[in-house]
Amino acid sequence: MLISMNTCSEISVVDCKETAEKLNNAKRYSTIIIVGRIAIEYIGRAVSYAPEGDRIVLLKPDGSLLVHESSKVEPLNWQPPKSISLFSCIENRLKVKSYRTNPHEELLIDFIKVDFIKICNIVTSKLLIMGKESDIVKLIVLNPSSILNASIVVGTDISTPYGKIDILLKDEKENLIIVEVKNEKAGISAILQLKRYLEYYASRGLSVRGVIVAPSLTDEAMAMIIREGIVYIGIDQLINGIKDIYRDIYSYTKFKT
Template sequence: MRLVIARCSVDYAGRLTAHLPSAPRLILVKADGSVSIHADDRAYKPLNWMSPPCTLKEGAGEEEGVWTVINKAGEKLIITMEEVLHDSSHELGVDPGLIKDGVEAHLQELLADRIETLGEGYTLIRREYMTAIGPVDILCRDAEGGTVAVEIKRRGEIDGVEQLTRYLDLLNRDPHLAPVRGVFAAQEIKPQARVLATDRGIGCAVLDYDALRGIEDDKLRLF
């Protein structure tokens, strides 16, 4: 990433025209080819920008100090530098991505610690119960001693129900566990996923992450 702080003016020519008069600004040139111009306000939102793919040409000679950014549609962002206050480049590498609070691993850990929120008398067998096609998030027993397999998602969609169905098919072949019923648990369950789960005899549980953390009432809604 290249960071340039400069007194500059900016002109955009494309489907419309726009002009930013001279002022000190931050210019970001990212490895993906995007160029954005920022003021010292507006939070993350730039004053103007050019999304990738685009090319940046820095002028020379009489055009020195003029940057021309052109995208594949032929639109132009022309940055005229009057005074460069800072210019540095930094290799950031591949970003690991945002780790959100309440991702599936956190939900799994919290629900395992408070397995009784699935119902009175529930007990944990283990987390990450391994099968031939992958681990079941939680395997537990209900108050009657029946085996329950729980698949946990942040957002419950049809593919999650399909995944749990495959696990149940394998688990029910084990005479030490069968019969095994399923619970599909998520912070949000899509209507189509709920219909499919109900059709296959799988229960649905809407998880309240804050409640599992003890911030609010720890009720788990079972449908």
């Protein structure tokens, strides 16, 4: 049976010792987010001190710890994965010590005031990168229904007298679908190329349709696909369609469970 859980839960800061105990238990499996007024001391290959200020502290299950302020991407202070962090309550004030031994480094955080503490179950995943046309092609090949429901892949890089077709699909009625993929705004030349492929297959007596996949189209390209009956699928639309496919699979699996 699947159990639905909230992503985050808030920890009370009324009892300092109890809060430290809860955080020490949670750090092994959850991401801890603390917002409050803190002072920071770093001892290691150098020595630094950050005076009191309102900041965000992130502690992840892999041991990494980051302290952020209101600007910049880079943290003000940080400790890498596999660091060891320990929460404590000293003189009724929450503190955390994060350290590693090789090289020896310590990050000491003193919480003068705590605004809130969240314990969150955050996913660990791999980033889907689609910087190249080949990345988009692979994504479509793995999910041909993102172009048309129940379609199957015939092949990729299909040679013709006019160049290579990125993806060739076939629908339930054995009609062919030629997919041209671009990783940047597609212009009239991309549509003309797709049109040549369509005319080539049509001249051989085959039923064929065309699809252009791109982040966007120029005005001229948009006008031409309307005239030629070519379908345009934006990259965002493609990704959302794939997410819907996996959401449907998950919902079906959940229902069956």
